[in-house]
Structures are given as structure tokens and as C-alpha cells.
Amino acid sequence: MPGLRQEADNTVEHGDAGAAVAFEGVAKAFGAVRAVSDLDLRIEVGKVHALVGENGAGKSTCLGMLAGRIAPTSGTVRVFGEELRHGDPRAARAAGVVAIYQELTIVPHLSAQANVFLGMPKARRGWLDEREMRRRYEGVCSQLGVQAAPASVPAGSLSVAEQQLLEVMRALIAEARIILFDEPTASLGMHERAAMLRLIDDLRGRGITVAFVSHNLDEVLGVADTISVFRNGRLAATRAAGEWTKAQLVQQMLGHDSSDRLAEEMLEDSTRRPRRRGGASLIRVEGLTVPGCVDDVGFELKKGEVVGIGGLVGSGRTTVLRALAGLEPRAVGRLWVEGEERAWPRSVRLARAYGIALLPEDRKGEGLALQMSAMENVTMASWPASARAGLLSRRRTVARATAAATAFGFDPDRIGEVAGNLSGGNQQKLLLARWRCARPKVLLADEPTRGIDIGAKHEIIDALDRMAGEGLGIVVVSSELEEVATLSDHVVVLAEGRVAGSIDREEEEVTMSAILHTAFEVEEAHAAA
Amino acid sequence: MQPPDASATTVEPAAPLAKPRVAGRARPLDILLRFGMVWVLIALVICADLVSPGFFEIGNLRNILTQNAPVGLVAVGMTFVIIAGGFDLSVASIAAAGGVLFASFAGHVSIPVAVAGALMAGLVAGAVNGILITRLRVNDFVTTLGTSSVFSGFAYLYSNSQPIVQNKPGFDFLGVGEIAGVPVSILVLAAAFALGGLVLAKSVYGRSIYAIGGNVEAARLSGIRVDLIRATTYLLTGLTAVAAGMILASQTGVGQANVGANITLDSIAVVIIGGTSLLGGEGAMWRTAVGLLILATINNVFDALALDTAIQEIVKGAIVIGAVGLDSLTRSRRA
Numbered sequence: 001m002p003g004l005r006q007e008a009d010n011t012v013e014h015g016d017a018g019a020a021v022a023f024e025g026v027a028k029a030f031g032a033v034r035a036v037s038d039l040d041l042r043i044e045v046g047k048v049h050a051l052v053g054e055n056g057a058g059k060s061t062c063l064g065m066l067a068g069r070i071a072p073t074s075g076t077v078r079v080f081g082e083e084l085r086h087g088d089p090r091a092a093r094a095a096g097v098v099a100i101y102q103e104l105t106i107v108p109h110l111s112a113q114a115n116v117f118l119g120m121p122k123a124r125r126g127w128l129d130e131r132e133m134r135r136r137y138e139g140v141c142s143q144l145g146v147q148a149a150p151a152s153v154p155a156g157s158l159s160v161a162e163q164q165l166l167e168v169m170r171a172l173i174a175e176a177r178i179i180l181f182d183e184p185t186a187s188l189g190m191h192e193r194a195a196m197l198r199l200i201d202d203l204r205g206r207g208i209t210v211a212f213v214s215h216n217l218d219e220v221l222g223v224a225d226t227i228s229v230f231r232n233g234r235l236a237a238t239r240a241a242g243e244w245t246k247a248q249l250v251q252q253m254l255g256h257d258s259s260d261r262l263a264e265e266m267l268e269d270s271t272r273r274p275r276r277r278g279g280a281s282l283i284r285v286e287g288l289t290v291p292g293c294v295d296d297v298g299f300e301l302k303k304g305e306v307v308g309i310g311g312l313v314g315s316g317r318t319t320v321l322r323a324l325a326g327l328e329p330r331a332v333g334r335l336w337v338e339g340e341e342r343a344w345p346r347s348v349r350l351a352r353a354y355g356i357a358l359l360p361e362d363r364k365g366e367g368l369a370l371q372m373s374a375m376e377n378v379t380m381a382s383w384p385a386s387a388r389a390g391l392l393s394r395r396r397t398v399a400r401a402t403a404a405a406t407a408f409g410f411d412p413d414r415i416g417e418v419a420g421n422l423s424g425g426n427q428q429k430l431l432l433a434r435w436r437c438a439r440p441k442v443l444l445a446d447e448p449t450r451g452i453d454i455g456a457k458h459e460i461i462d463a464l465d466r467m468a469g470e471g472l473g474i475v476v477v478s479s480e481l482e483e484v485a486t487l488s489d490h491v492v493v494l495a496e497g498r499v500a501g502s503i504d505r506e507e508e509e510v511t512m513s514a515i516l517h518t519a520f521e522v523e524e525a526h527a528a529a
Numbered sequence: 530m531q532p533p534d535a536s537a538t539t540v541e542p543a544a545p546l547a548k549p550r551v552a553g554r555a556r557p558l559d560i561l562l563r564f565g566m567v568w569v570l571i572a573l574v575i576c577a578d579l580v581s582p583g584f585f586e587i588g589n590l591r592n593i594l595t596q597n598a599p600v601g602l603v604a605v606g607m608t609f610v611i612i613a614g615g616f617d618l619s620v621a622s623i624a625a626a627g628g629v630l631f632a633s634f635a636g637h638v639s640i641p642v643a644v645a646g647a648l649m650a651g652l653v654a655g656a657v658n659g660i661l662i663t664r665l666r667v668n669d670f671v672t673t674l675g676t677s678s679v680f681s682g683f684a685y686l687y688s689n690s691q692p693i694v695q696n697k698p699g700f701d702f703l704g705v706g707e708i709a710g711v712p713v714s715i716l717v718l719a720a721a722f723a724l725g726g727l728v729l730a731k732s733v734y735g736r737s738i739y740a741i742g743g744n745v746e747a748a749r750l751s752g753i754r755v756d757l758i759r760a761t762t763y764l765l766t767g768l769t770a771v772a773a774g775m776i777l778a779s780q781t782g783v784g785q786a787n788v789g790a791n792i793t794l795d796s797i798a799v800v801i802i803g804g805t806s807l808l809g810g811e812g813a814m815w816r817t818a819v820g821l822l823i824l825a826t827i828n829n830v831f832d833a834l835a836l837d838t839a840i841q842e843i844v845k846g847a848i849v850i851g852a853v854g855l856d857s858l859t860r861s862r863r864a
């Protein structure tokens with residue numbers, strides 16, 4: 001954009017001519033917590049710039065300030081040389097910045113087309129011009145080379161990938177010059193991930209500047225021109241993508257104070273754990289069917305064993321867990337608990353009575369009472385045990401919660417803190433501690449490490465492994481196939497709601513490629529048919 | 530952004546957008562449920578015709594509409610508020626105050642000026658609600674519960690708790706006047722529904738209201754002026770509530786602070802019975818019209834049969850609960 005370069009000349013004293021985005025001494029504090037400090041960062045025009053770092057390192061806050069969602073406490077953000085008004089999404093949009101957040105900004109009841117034109121409908125004198133919008137909608141679809149979703153379908157009925165695509169279309173229609181992505185591939189399946197990365201590449205080809213936050217270092221190295229690493233709210237380093245290796249990125253993310261051992265361990269493809277000997281049968285599932293989601297799924301879980309449920313996003317993995325936890329009222333199937341056939345649990349109370357507990361994927365929504373303290377959250381599933389004569393005893397609550405939480409490396413001094421203020425890793429430790437207090441026989445772990453930073457991820461995986469060693473039966477679902485491969489003694493691979501195959505550690509090595517191979521075989525067979 | 534250059538890169542399909550899916554297909558039962566309240570209305574009208582033979586007579590139909598014009602008008606404004614995810618409990622008080630002001634103003638100035646003056650007062654009342662809710666961030670339920678009391682108190686103070694009798698010629702035009710043989714109140718009601726329906730379905734403003742009710746954060750981040758638009762929906766309830774109050778005053782020739790107490794719950798009931806979701810983001814003006822006709826038909830039949838009004842209340846309550854139950858049933862089916 002040569003014209004803009006000229007216009008920006010009068011801001012040369014700031015040294016930002018030619019940069020699409022420039023952060024100058026930007027800081028953001030949430031109360032006493034400094035999310036970002038002393039940030040000086042340039043994003044070059046027409047480049048793909050990746051921001052990486054552990055959770056809470058400040059990269060999402062950085063994007064939020066650029067998008068006007070978050071107002072910086074101090075400093076200046078410039079977009080094409082122009083100072084951006086703080087905390088004003090309209091100003092950011094007027095400057096050509098469009099952000100696509102991890103929690104998509106889709107209005108579920110409005111049509112796909114209405115969502116694409118959200119906030120900037122084509123209209124004549126205040127009246128919507130649906131025909132013009134349809135024309136532009138189809139234009140953008142063909143521009144992106146995608147098949148158009150029927151424009152009138154409610155956006156809420158589309159898949160996450162399709163909704164994300166609607167947001168990209170929205171950005172193109174807004175003539176965005178800078179598009180921000182927060183974890184663009186986190187909730188996508190394998191095929192969709194690859195398509196998303198191609199799309200980012202394509203946007204760059206159109207001269208659009210892209211900034212994105214991602215946890216997936218392979219993706220970052222594959223698609224970005226420049227990579228900035230954040231650590232503890234500060235920019236640790238910015239280099240061209242070619243000058244980084246995965247090991248260096250991890251090193252930089254963790255900082256010098258953390259041990260090399262941890263970094264190395266994280267880099268290993270998967271840590272091999274000794275094979276566990278399955279004990280007596282804990283639960284056996286046969287013919288589990290949830291209409292529209294899961295069809296005739298069966299497996300067996302033994303004491304002290306981990307069963308992984310592999311498969312792509314949308315293959316029904318989570319539904320299997322939810323059905324076992326009593327959250328799918330339409331589930332039918334046969335269930336044996338410790339060898340005895342029982343009615344399928346269609347309520348959480350019944351599932352808990354069988355000794356089945358769920359570690360939900362959505363920690364904040366389904367796991368924690370965010371305004372309550374850590375200790376109350378830990379003891380929530382077993383309050384009667386911390387009560388005397390029906391009255392909750394604070395001393396007992398503290399003692400029980402502390403004992404359970406410290407087993408997972410939770411800092412005992414923070415046991416009284418409000419759960420909502422804790423990091424994702426610490427929140428997950430609270431939930432693990434909750435079930436340690438309640439002593440279930442079977443733990444269903446749904447995406448146990450989602451949104452948790454690298455260091456804590458390792459602790460969570462170790463904790464699950466240890467709990468299995470103590471005799472708990474664990475069923476684990478994760479998009480990180482490495483985790484499934486690492487933890488599981490037996491993997492059931494689902495594809496399109498059916499069992500596509502299973503891999504047992506006794507017979508063969510459980511590897512990522514084995515899981516993927518099994519999952520894709522079915523998909524490809526279907527595609528061929 | 531650069532102009533689209535089709536030859537520059539061949540892009541593979543990024544995602545299979547039009548992939549056929551198992552769950553999303555429309556099933557006959559869903560269609561039945563989607564228009565559920567229309568079937569209920571049809572069934573009711575047939576029953577009404579059977580049990581009270583005079584139901585379809587022009588005189589009776591006129592009665593139904595003129596009697597329910599005040600509630601219907603307020604329901605038009607209420608539809609906007611509820612779809613935007615809000616709630617307004619102050620409409621009955623605004624209507625009563627509007628009637629009092631209209632009767633009082635008409636004693637001093639010409640009828641059109643009195644109408645304009647009362648409507649202005651309605652806008653002010655709506656603005657108070659809107660500003661409290663969007664600027665001071667007081668919860669909408671609490672705000673309008675409070676202002677309901679304030680506006681009502683104001684109406685009593687202004688009228689010294691006395692009915693303001695107004696015999697001025699033309700004062701009864703809104704309530705009992707006719708244009709080309711059609712009662713003015715019915716024309717006002719029809720115009721409000723037509724205009725409201727058009728704006729809601731076809732205008733940028735209407736689309737923004739759905740967006741705000743459906744996902745407020747998404748609307749904000751797309752640059753929609755969320756607070757401004759939410760506040761304006763309360764102007765609409767203020768305006769329609771005053772219009773309702775004026776029709777009531779005009780019908781009786783009296784402006785009174787203690788009339789129309791049923792308007793708040795009835796107008797909300799009408800919106801909900803039609804199938805507009807209390808959660809916001811979903812609904813339509815035609816649904817409110819259906820809800821109004823259902824409620825009006827029931828009232829009419831009960832009156833014709835000379836049944837106790839207490840029974841009417843029980844049936845009305847049951848229908849509101851039934852409508853919301855049906856709504857959450859369809860919701861859980863879709864989920």
C-alpha cells in the first residue's frame with residue numbers, strides 16, 4: 001500500500017512508517033494483574049505474524065487491544081500510522097482491523113448471510129437490501145473458492161468450521177486490511193485445520209496483514225512470516241519464522257529459569273509410559289446410541305486403565321462421555337458396572353451413584369462456580385463429608401481441599417482464592433481435586449488440557465497417569481492425539497459416530513499415526529462411495 | 530483490499546460448507562411446532578364459532594379488536610424490547626400517565642397538540658428507562674419495576690388522584706371515532722403492526738435488534754451501537770404505551786391514574802404466547818399478532834359465555850405457561 005506509506009511519513013519520528021500495526025510502550029493491567037507491560041511490537045504490511053506464548057503470557061490481550069475489545073492502560077497503538085482510539089471496536093474496524101475470536105461472534109438465530117453482514121448490512125435508507133447482500137455473499141464465496149452455505153440457514157446450525165468461515169467472509173466484506181485470529185485452528189478437525197491454514201495463506205496473497213495467536217507450534221512455523229514469543233506479559237523475542245526452530249520457540253516461551261529437561265520432554269513426540277495391567281472390569285458399554293450423534297459404540301474399561309477415545313472433531317467423542325455421565329437423556333445402550341448390568345444413566349445423579357464422574361471440557365461453563373473459592377469448588381461434589389450435623393465446617397473444608405489440591409501441585413496458599421481468578425491450569429487442578437475428594441471409580445476426562453499452558457499441561461497428564469496408577473479407571477478424549485496416544489492403554493477410534501477400530505497397547509504401539517490412520521480410513525471410504 | 534483476482538491463485542475448497550447433515554433437516558414435527566401457535570389460534574377460532582354463534586359477526590370482530598387495541602399497541606413496542614433481550618414492566622404506568630396527560634392537555638390545547646404532548650411524555654419516560662438500563666447499567670427488570678412505581682406515582686400526583694373528565698369534541702376520536710367505517714383504534718393498531726413488522730424484518734435497525742438479543746457480544750464487536758439501540762427500544766414501549774393510554778382515555782372520556790394495570794402483563798403475555806423467545810434474539814411481529822388474537826379470542830368467548838373473569842385469568846395463565854413450555858420443548862429438540 002504505497003499510498004499509505006506516503007501518508008505515514010509525518011509519523012516517522014515514531015519509526016512506524018510502513019508498519020501495519022505498531023504497539024508503542026503499551027501496557028494493560030487488569031486490577032493488580034499486569035497482563036501486558038512495555039510492549040513495543042511492529043507488524044509489517046502483508047505479512048502473517050504469529051504470537052505465541054504460554055497461557056496468560058499476554059498474546060490474546062495484545063490482539064484484544066488491537067481490535068478495540070480491550071483498552072490499554074497506557075501507551076499507543078498505531079494502525080497504518082494512525083493512532084487507534086482505545087477500547088473502541090468501531091474505531092478499530094474503521095481502521096481496517098477485524099478480529100476473529102476463539103469464541104466466535106456468531107448470532108445463532110440469524111441466517112448465515114445476516115451474520116456475514118453483521119454490523120454493516122447493505123441497505124438503502126435504512127432498509128435492508130437482501131438481494132445485494134446475497135450477491136456479495138456469493139461473490140465472496142467464489143472469491144474464497146468455497147461452496148456457499150445456503151445463505152438462509154440459521155448460523156447456529158452450522159459447524160464450528162463453517163461459522164469461522166462466515167467470520168472470515170465478514171472480514172473480507174468489511175474490506176479488512178488487517179485480520180486477527182485468536183487460535184484459528186483450536187476447535188477444528190484435521191481437514192478443516194489444513195483448510196484454515198490455506199485460507200490464511202490466501203489472505204496474505206491478497207495483501208491482507210494477518211496476526212494470529214496459536215498454541216500449535218508446527219502450524220505457526222508452517223504458515224507465519226514472523227513469530228513473536230510472549231512471556232509473562234512481555235515480548236520475549238521477535239524473529240522471522242525461518243530463524244526459529246520448535247525447540248527455540250519452546251525454550252523462549254518457558255524462559256531461562258525453567259529446566260531444559262521440561263522443554264526436552266515436551267518436544268519428545270510422546271513420552272512412553274509403562275503399560276498398565278488392567279484389573280477387574282469397571283464398566284463395560286455395549287450398543288451405546290445417541291440419535292444423530294453416536295451409533296452402536298462399545299468398549300470396556302478395567303480398573304487402573306486408561307481408555308482413550310480417538311477420532312476427529314465431530315466424530316461423537318464428547319457425546320460418548322456425556323452419555324456415560326448422564327447428560328444425554330436420549331442415550332440408549334447396555335452398561336455393566338463392575339460386572340453387573342445396570343440401567344443406562346440418564347441423569348447425573350445416577351451416573352454418580354455408579355461412581356462415574358465427568359471432568360468437563362468447558363471448565364468455566366460446566367466445571368467451576370467461578371465466584372466461589374477454590375476450596376469450595378474442590379469440595380463441591382462431596383460437601384456432606386465436610387459438614388458436621390449438616391453445617392459446613394470451614395476447618396474441614398480447608399483441610400480436605402488442601403489435601404486434595406496439593407496432590408496435583410496446587411499452591412496451598414491459594415486455596416481460599418476465587419476460582420475465576422485462577423489460570424486454566426490451576427482451575428483444572430481444582431476439578432481433578434474435586435473428584436479426588438469424591439472418590440469416583442471412573443473418571444471421564446474431556447479435553448483435560450485444552451487452553452492450559454505447556455508447563456501445567458504436563459502436570460495434568462502426569463496427574464491423570466498417577467490416578468490411573470492408584471486404581472481409577474479413566475476415559476480420556478482429547479484433540480491432542482499425542483495425549484491420547486501417550487496416556488491410553490487402549491484406544492477406541494470413532495468416525496462419524498461409529499467405532500472405526502480400536503488399538504490395544506498389548507498388540508501394537510499406540511501412536512498418533514495409528515489413530516489418525518484408523519479415523520481417516522473410514523472417512524475416505526465414505527468419500528469414495 | 531485488492532480486487533479479487535481469480536487467475537492469481539487457485540484455492541481449494543476451504544471447508545465443505547454445503548455438506549449434507551443428519552441433524553439439520555426440517556422434519557414435519559418441527560414445522561408443526563414452529564407454527565404451533567397458528568394452529569392453536571385456528572383451533573380456538575373454530576371452537577369460538579361453535580360455542581358462541583355470533584363470533585364471526587362484524588360487530589363482534591370490531592369489538593374484539595377495539596377492546597384489545599391498547600394491549601396490542603403496547604405489545605408491538607414490547608416485541609422490540611423482548612427480541613433485543615430486554616424487558617419492560619413500566620408500560621402500564623406509562624399508559625395510565627399518558628391517558629391522564631392527554632385528558633389534561635386536551636383541556637388547554639387542540640387535540641393534535643395534546644396527542645403530540647402526551648407522546649413526547651412517553652418518549653421521555655422511555656428515555657429514562659433506556660438511560661438507566663444502558664448508562665447506569667441497572668438491570669432492566671429492576672429499572673422498569675422501579676420506574677413503573679415512579680411513573681404511576683407521578684400520574685396520581687398530577688391528577689390529584691382524581692379522574693380528569695374531558696368532554697371536548699374530538700377527544701373521543703381516537704377511541705370511538707371511525708374513518709370510512711373502520712374504528713380509528715383498529716387503524717392505529719393495524720398501522721403499528723404493519724410498520725413495526727416491516728421495521729423489524731426489513732430494516733437495519735430491526736436486524737440490529739435481533740443481533741443484540743441473539744449475541745450481545747457479537748453485536749458489540751461487529752460495531753453495532755448496542756447501548757444506543759437497546760435504549761431506543763424503550764422509547765418504542767414508551768411511545769406505544771402512551772398511545773394505548775390515550776385510546777383508553779378517549780374511549781371512556783376520562784384520564785385516570787388507576788386504569789390499565791393489566792397492560793404490562795397482558796402485553797408481555799401476548800408477545801410470549803406468539804412464540805417470541807423471552808431470551809431474546811428470536812421472534813417476529815406476526816407472532817405477536819397471533820398472540821394478540823389468541824388472547825383476544827379467549828377473552829371474547831369467555832365474555833360471550835358470561836363466564837367468571839377469574840376463570841379467564843386461570844386460562845390465560847395456563848396458556849402463557851403452555852406457550853413457553855412449547856418454546857423450550859422445540860428448543861431442546863433442536864439442540
